[in-house]
Amino acid sequence: MTTNRTLPPVALAAGAAVAGAALALLGVFGDPPDAGVAALIAGGLLLDVRVPWGGRVPMGVAAITATVALLPRTDSVATLAVALTVGAVVVACNRSRADTLAIVQRCGGSMVGALAVVFVIERVVQGDLPTLAAAISAAVGVVGGDLTVSRFTRHEPARVELRSALPVHLTLACAGILVAVAVDGVGVAMASVAAFPLLITRFAFERHAGATDTLEQTVQALGLVPELAGLAPLGHSERSAQYADALARELGFDRSTTMRVVTATRLHHIGAVPLDLDPDHPASVTPGEIAQQGARILREAALPSEIADLLAVANADSLDSPMPSIEAAVVRLASTFDDLVGDDVDAADRGVALVSSAARDPHSRRVAAALLELFASDPALARNAVAAGDRFRDAAVGLDLDLVASGRGVGEVLPFHRRG
Amino acid sequence: MRRSIEILTGVTALVVVAAAALIGDAPVWLVVISFGAVVMLSENFDVLIHRAGLGGTSLTPGYMLTMASIAVLGDTRATVVSVALVGAWEGLYLPHVKQRDFGIVVFNCGQFALSSCAAAVVYTTFTTSGGWSQVLAATGAAVAYAVVNVSFVVPYVAQKHGERVGTVWADMYPALPNYLAWGLLGLVVGLVCDELGVLAIVLLAVPMGIGRWTFRSFTRVKDAHDASVQLFIRLIEAKDPYTAGHTERVAKYSMYMGEELGLSAGRIEHVRQSALMHDVGKLAVPGRLLNKPGKLTPDEWEVVKRHNSAGIDILANIDFMRTMAVAASDAHGRYDGSAGTNTPPDLVLEAHIIAVADAFDAMTSTRAYRKALSQDIAFEELRSNAGTQFNPRCVDALISAIDRRDERYGAGFEIDVHDFATPPPAAGVGSAGLGDLEAVQ
Numbered sequence: 001m002t003t004n005r006t007l008p009p010v011a012l013a014a015g016a017a018v019a020g021a022a023l024a025l026l027g028v029f030g031d032p033p034d035a036g037v038a039a040l041i042a043g044g045l046l047l048d049v050r051v052p053w054g055g056r057v058p059m060g061v062a063a064i065t066a067t068v069a070l071l072p073r074t075d076s077v078a079t080l081a082v083a084l085t086v087g088a089v090v091v092a093c094n095r096s097r098a099d100t101l102a103i104v105q106r107c108g109g110s111m112v113g114a115l116a117v118v119f120v121i122e123r124v125v126q127g128d129l130p131t132l133a134a135a136i137s138a139a140v141g142v143v144g145g146d147l148t149v150s151r152f153t154r155h156e157p158a159r160v161e162l163r164s165a166l167p168v169h170l171t172l173a174c175a176g177i178l179v180a181v182a183v184d185g186v187g188v189a190m191a192s193v194a195a196f197p198l199l200i201t202r203f204a205f206e207r208h209a210g211a212t213d214t215l216e217q218t219v220q221a222l223g224l225v226p227e228l229a230g231l232a233p234l235g236h237s238e239r240s241a242q243y244a245d246a247l248a249r250e251l252g253f254d255r256s257t258t259m260r261v262v263t264a265t266r267l268h269h270i271g272a273v274p275l276d277l278d279p280d281h282p283a284s285v286t287p288g289e290i291a292q293q294g295a296r297i298l299r300e301a302a303l304p305s306e307i308a309d310l311l312a313v314a315n316a317d318s319l320d321s322p323m324p325s326i327e328a329a330v331v332r333l334a335s336t337f338d339d340l341v342g343d344d345v346d347a348a349d350r351g352v353a354l355v356s357s358a359a360r361d362p363h364s365r366r367v368a369a370a371l372l373e374l375f376a377s378d379p380a381l382a383r384n385a386v387a388a389g390d391r392f393r394d395a396a397v398g399l400d401l402d403l404v405a406s407g408r409g410v411g412e413v414l415p416f417h418r419r420g
Numbered sequence: 421m422r423r424s425i426e427i428l429t430g431v432t433a434l435v436v437v438a439a440a441a442l443i444g445d446a447p448v449w450l451v452v453i454s455f456g457a458v459v460m461l462s463e464n465f466d467v468l469i470h471r472a473g474l475g476g477t478s479l480t481p482g483y484m485l486t487m488a489s490i491a492v493l494g495d496t497r498a499t500v501v502s503v504a505l506v507g508a509w510e511g512l513y514l515p516h517v518k519q520r521d522f523g524i525v526v527f528n529c530g531q532f533a534l535s536s537c538a539a540a541v542v543y544t545t546f547t548t549s550g551g552w553s554q555v556l557a558a559t560g561a562a563v564a565y566a567v568v569n570v571s572f573v574v575p576y577v578a579q580k581h582g583e584r585v586g587t588v589w590a591d592m593y594p595a596l597p598n599y600l601a602w603g604l605l606g607l608v609v610g611l612v613c614d615e616l617g618v619l620a621i622v623l624l625a626v627p628m629g630i631g632r633w634t635f636r637s638f639t640r641v642k643d644a645h646d647a648s649v650q651l652f653i654r655l656i657e658a659k660d661p662y663t664a665g666h667t668e669r670v671a672k673y674s675m676y677m678g679e680e681l682g683l684s685a686g687r688i689e690h691v692r693q694s695a696l697m698h699d700v701g702k703l704a705v706p707g708r709l710l711n712k713p714g715k716l717t718p719d720e721w722e723v724v725k726r727h728n729s730a731g732i733d734i735l736a737n738i739d740f741m742r743t744m745a746v747a748a749s750d751a752h753g754r755y756d757g758s759a760g761t762n763t764p765p766d767l768v769l770e771a772h773i774i775a776v777a778d779a780f781d782a783m784t785s786t787r788a789y790r791k792a793l794s795q796d797i798a799f800e801e802l803r804s805n806a807g808t809q810f811n812p813r814c815v816d817a818l819i820s821a822i823d824r825r826d827e828r829y830g831a832g833f834e835i836d837v838h839d840f841a842t843p844p845p846a847a848g849v850g851s852a853g854l855g856d857l858e859a860v861q
Contacts, residue, residue, distance in 0.1 A: 052634065052637060131615075132615060132616065132619070167630045167633065167634065170626055170630060171626070171627050171630050171631075174622070174623050174626045174627050175627070177619075177623065178605075178608065178609065178612075178623050181612050181615050181616060182608050182611070182612050184615070185611065185612040185614075185615050186554075186608070186611050186612060187551065189551050189552045189554065189555050190554055190555055190558070190608055190611060191608070192555075193555055193558060193559075193604045193605075193607075193608055194604070194605060194608040194609075196600070196601050196604055196605075197601040197602060197604070197605045197627060199601070200597055200598060200601040200602075200631075201627065201630075201631065204631060204634050204635065204638075205634060207638060208634055208637060208638040208641065211638055211641045211642050211645065212641055213739075214645055215641050215644055215645040215648065217738045217739055217741070218645055218648040218649065218652075219648060220738050221652070221735050221738045221741050222648060222651060222652060222655075224735065225652075225655050225703055228703040228704040228731050229659070229703055229704070270651075270655075273655050273658055273659070274655075274658045297651065297654065297655075298651070300654075301647050301648070301650050301651035301654060302643070302647040302650070303644060303647045303648065303651065304640075304644055391737050392737055
């Protein structure tokens with residue numbers, strides 16, 4: 001469930017399936033649970049679907065739904081326990097402790113949720129549920145259990161956002177319900193066919209997540225352009241983006257808002273590139289003019305208009321200018337904080353104090369408070385952001401930054417610090 | 421030609437459906453009308469697959485419902501004709517009707533009817549009650565649908581948009597697994613629709629709806645990425661305005677060579693992206709050197725190369741840019757300088773393709789230091805340096821591609837012409853290489 005895998009997911013899933021079947025055949029458990037089902041679930045737990053804006057959901061939750069709906073209750077408890085054990089052992093042998101903990105939390109939560117909901121409903125109706133009703137109940141329990149674990153865990157690999165994960169969960173729930181009903185109606189062979197579209201769905205979500213990654217990287221590269229041209233310190237956009245991302249999480253932004261804010265932060269100096277080269281413009285250029293230029297070229301390049309709009313309002317001419325929205329305040333304060341601190345980690349406290357004192361409007365004050373809270377809870381934030389920016393400086397060994405600048409004095413207006 | 425295909429398809433479908441009705445029983449009109457209406461409704465909310473150069477091919481949700489109707493009807497004498505008529509409803513796409521493009525309506529109704537008929541014939545012939553043989557029959561039905569559908573659609577779309585059949589096929593075949601996946605899903609839902617009741621529609625509609633939402637979102641993300649790449653190009657051109665249009669031309673020539681060399685669609689796209697980014701190192705080059713009229717001194721040339729290289733190294737820290745940095749780097753630009761490197765051969769070939777494209781455009785465009793050469797002289801320069809500076813396969817590919825398209829570039833045929841403060845001198849053979857920029861002290 002992390003991006004650092006030493007074995008491909010399919011290999012892990014196959015390994016879990018073989019291990020599960022072997023355990024059952026050896027009669028390790030007194031009355032062995034359905035070996036095939038346990039193996040299938042274990043394999044499915046190790047294959048996950050990437051959620052479009054971050055996080056993953058294990059595909060095996062579809063099998064959990066079908067298992068709880070089809071097997072007698074005690075058998076399903078035993079089968080799920082075997083599957084979870086096998087899956088956890090396979091992950092523990094190949095990946096980190098963090099990944100093992102994540103799989104136990106997420107999948108265990110789904111299993112408990114499914115069993116609990118079915119158990120409660122059967123107690124209420126005082127009898128066994130038919131397959132369709134049991135499958136729907138189990139699906140509700142799976143989704144509820146997984147999202148509950150994700151909401152309350154502090155464990156990053158286990159976290160996924162409700163709004164982003166819901167489409168994935170719905171797709172897997174529909175597959176689980178259909179498989180359960182199909183096994184009852186037309187047998188295992190045709191029912192297994194109903195699971196095949198899950199692979200297509202997984203591919204579609206993976207492709208989407210891959211496209212999102214590529215877009216984020218392209219924006220990251222675009223943020224470097226003003227720095228390559230000597231119009232901002234090298235590493236500034238990367239450090240500012242790290243602060244913006246941390247602030248967005250602290251303030252509880254959803255993934256798409258976070259992406260918008262971080263993108264605007266990365267690109268907030270982009271308008272300086274054409275301005276610097278235009279001989280008709282005077283040497284003194286204000287941050288507001290740079291922001292307007294940046295918004296203009298983003299719109300002309302047909303980037304999403306909400307990013308251009310955010311860029312336009314987020315960079316006012318003075319630090320105490322009121323911000324029209326909390327997103328704009330995040331962009332402004334994140335970039336200003338790095339303007340003040342740069343790669344001097346020891347100056348972080350002073351930077352927080354300066355930013356807080358300059359914040360006048362409600363949005364800026366709220367963001368400043370969040371910044372204070374962030375540094376109190378995560379003292380390594382500045383160090384990590386500086387390290388992220390340093391990888392670009394390390395590659396710039398041959399670059400004479402003073403020579404790159406056009407010498408038009410843009411740096412005299414903005415609080416830049418030239419580094420050679 | 422297009423009209424002939426449309427009429428032929430329509431007539432063929434009519435004949436086949438009539439034959440099915442004669443051989444079997446009359447259609448089950450309740451199924452035909454109820455399923456058909458839902459199919460038609462869902463067709464008008466299809467997902468358009470956008471591809472460069474094509475009007476568009478679509479993956480439609482009505483297909484699942486058509487397959488479901490096969491399972492609902494089961495193995496009866498009325499199944500084939502009924503399913504063919506259900507499938508025909510897929511062709512009733514309202515925008516075509518509004519535009520009065522009845523030819524395409526006839527074509528689509530006909531080819532969908534024939535595809536559905538093929539699926540129904542295979543399923544009813546080979547199905548049994550349960551077991552893996554039923555799975556095989558279902559798979560065969562989905563494959564039959566796909567084969568007939570693709571056989572009609574690919575040549576028709578190629579004819580309609582003036583594209584090669586191979587190009588249309590290359591765009592369509594990644595979607596083939598969807599035929600199998602969604603067709604089988606539709607069949608399974610059809611088999612258990614008695615148990616599911618109304619929920620059957622939910623179990624079909626939800627995955628398809630989410631799939632459509634994901635694809636639309638993917639398209640938006642991809643568009644944003646393309647816009648970001650365009651922004652990159654604009655910023656590079658803002659740095660060096662006299663080369664406006666250069667990046668796109670290099671990308672075009674690179675794609676020409678990719679097609680001539682038989683590269684896959686994915687590789688050609690990577691070549692295109694790499695070509696669009698090949699001048700990214702210029703961003704770190706001092707403007708006064710980049711646009712200096714006349715030749716650079718050796719020291720100035722060293723600064724240009726050092727800053728260009730540093731700019732590429734910085735951007736290579738980003739995953740997306742890493743493989744493109746190979747093409748942008750001078751290390752692989754020369755054909756005879758690439759041997760023995762650890763870079764994968766695929767990326768080295770890309771660098772060679774872009775080097776040839778870059779050189780061709782440099783020669784056929786007026787620059788600060790020289791007027792544009794004629795296309796013939798540019799070709800002569802490429803041939804004389806093939807095997808040393810340039811990859812000979814790439815040189816041959818570019819010349820063949822341009823000749824085959826009957827296009828002309830260079831002096832007298834320039835598209836983007838700039839006015840320089842100091843008019844650049846005219847030049848002839850031997851003035852193409854960048855080494856000529858260094859002043860002889």
